[in-house]
Amino acid sequence: MPRRIVLGIRGVGHRVIESVWRLGRASHFFMLMLLKSGISMRRFHLIIREIYFTGVLSLIIIVVSGLFVGMVLGLQGYETLQKYGSESAVGTLVALSLVRELGPVVAALLFASRAGSAITAEIGLMKATEQLAAMEMMAVDPIARVVAPRFWAGVISMPFLAAMFSAVGIFGGYLVTVVLIGVDEGSFWSQMQNAVDFRYDIVNGVIKTCVFGVAVTAIAVFEGYDAPPTAEGVSGATTRTVVTSSLAILGLDFVLTAFMFRGMS
Amino acid sequence: MTSETLVEINDLNFSYDKRAILKGINMTMPRGKVIAIMGGSGCGKTTLLRLIGGSIAPSSGYVKVAGQVVHELSRDALFQMRRKMSMLFQFGALFTDLSVFDNVAFQMREHTNLPEAVIRDLVLMKLHTVGLRGAHKLMPTELSGGMARRVALARSIALDPLLIMYDEPFTGLDPISLSVIGNLIRRLTDALGMTSIVVTHDVQESLKIVDYVYFISEGVIAAHGTPAEVRDSVAPFVHQFVHGEEDGPVPFHYPANSYASDLRLGDRFA
Ligand SMILES: Nc1ncnc2c1ncn2[C@@H]1O[C@H](COP(=O)(O)OP(=O)(O)OP(=O)(O)O)[C@@H](O)[C@H]1O
């Protein structure tokens, strides 16, 4: 029995030490990547290529999900608001929900599972098949050549994807409430225009998406680079990317929201 | 051997965790020669190449390339040195997101400012030497194992390095490509005055092209000599290796407990 307790304590200690090590490696890696980003910035075509793979190829899932989320918001919002006779405010509800919360958060969650996992798997496989080692032997730094372009491509794509999500979502809400249900079109748009504040809603939403973009892609590239060079290692890292970045998005969203919208009515 | 030394290995020791892989290796590799390193599977040949390339550091001893101790170089100096050496990886390690052409062009684009038209001609020439000019548009996944290795070979000679390390260049090649690649290694070495280190299991083919052979066994150099010396050698080790016999001083088995105890025959018959 005491032996079991000792083993248990040792196990916990081992995991703590391992996590601290990982955190240290991650910070070191992140600093290196920022330091070496200058090189990839000067060769912007590398980033453009990655924007295509991470950003453009994520468009379909973002657009389709945005449309459905907007339509559901329209339906639910109309259901509730008509009880109080204020169904013309449904445009405001759809727009504010999307721009402040759902756009950044849901787009980032989708981005993490679509593009983040792909980035991790790709970098992890390149490591497992010795492509990164080969690159090092060719005197080319894999962090500058492979990792940094993917990171910046993700950071650049994320705000555009979230904006796309919100825009399509608002259109979805419009389709359901104005076109299908028959809410007055003029008041749908004008109430929305009056209620959505550029500084508080749009700018804050954009800040959120930028933070999420950095978090998701940083996690994705680190997990790929740090993955054990085996098939199980890469698949485990891919899963961890999705789980960790989803939790990071939700946690960061709470913190950011608390700071941004505190004391607003 | 009188010519100038390019690679010098002095009392090199290396271990993974606590298991000693290489013990007290000494080698001298002159410019313009093809040197073969042979030895059983898992004896540390790839490890030796990685030590020469500086991707791992020795536990003691040193590797000198062109007069510089590899593991003492700063990262920048190491990268500077690596521009003059290249390595053909055991499994090719082609960049899977780039086409065959872009793989071969990779280092030219990274390290030179050559115009794209010149790069194009150079790449096609390199691919032509390995017989794959016609395959330049393919992606690495569309190649067979042997083709991938030939592309990797073309990539490793892209910038005409001073030192090339080939990790088993002959595996997975048919007899024709095998002798073409063998002769290519010889011709490149002679024409460019480079040094080639060839890790191989293919005794017969490599004895035809190399200048000097080292046999590694259990972490030490078991024998070395010119191909003629090796062919005539009566040392049991060399004889076993050259003639591929199972019984002899080279162990086929990875170190283990006794077979009987692993199968727990002891318990049953006790
Ligand atoms: N990353 C590692 N961690 C621990 N041990 C390793 C590692 N890589 C290789 N080894 C061990 O080092 C020894 C030498 O490996 P190495 O790859 O150099 O063999 P090799 O001579 O190239 O064999 P082969 O001819 O099969 O390619 C092997 O016994 C292997 O078990």
Ligand SMILES: [Mg+2]
């Ligand atoms: Mg090997």
